Amino acid sequence: MAYSYSAAVEASLERIAELGIDPTSHVYDRLFATHPDMKPHFWRDQDGAIRGEMLAKVFEAILDFIGERRYASHMIRNEIITHEGYDVPRDIFATFFATVGRTLKDLLGDDWTAETDHAWSAMLNDIDAYVRATPRVGAAA
Structure with missing residues (x-):
């Protein structure tokens, strides 16, 4: 199933690829500028590989989310819960996707x-x- 916004979102991702732009450093520079408290969470990522892998997963999730939604919604929910274990606030996920969008813009x-x-x-x-x-981990259903 495609959503009304699928074609335009996909086209923006394709255009970045056509231009040969790796947006990883741009996305994380913006994230760390607006949320400097997130930078210490990447202390092991000395060469940017973890950031690159995370952004690639975000792009994969976006492509599924704008399409058939076979796994993206579940992946986002699972990653929210997993990252809360790393003391990353859940609102950072929405912020991160928005950061990706602003950076691509x-x-x-x-x-x-x-x-x-x-x-x-x-x-x-x-x-x-x-x-x-x-739902929050441990929250009453």
Whole structure:
């Protein structure tokens, strides 16, 4: 199933790839600038490999989320719970996806259209709903 925003979100990811831009350092620089408390969580990532792997998983999740949603919603919920064990607040997940979107917008410049902006906003709202709906560990059902 495709969502109304699927084509535009996918096109933005494809365009970044076509341009040969690795957005990893840009995304994490933005994250650490707005949430410096997150940087210490990456103390083992001396060469950026962990950040790159995490961003690749985010892109995979986005592509599934805008498509058939076979696993993305479950993956997001599982990662929220896993990362809470690392003392990463759950709202950082919604923030992180938004950080990816803002970074791509900056990197794509004129290739980021009003349609792309609307599509990312709609998708981010849906992801935020998944984040909010994820029960807290130990919370009463």
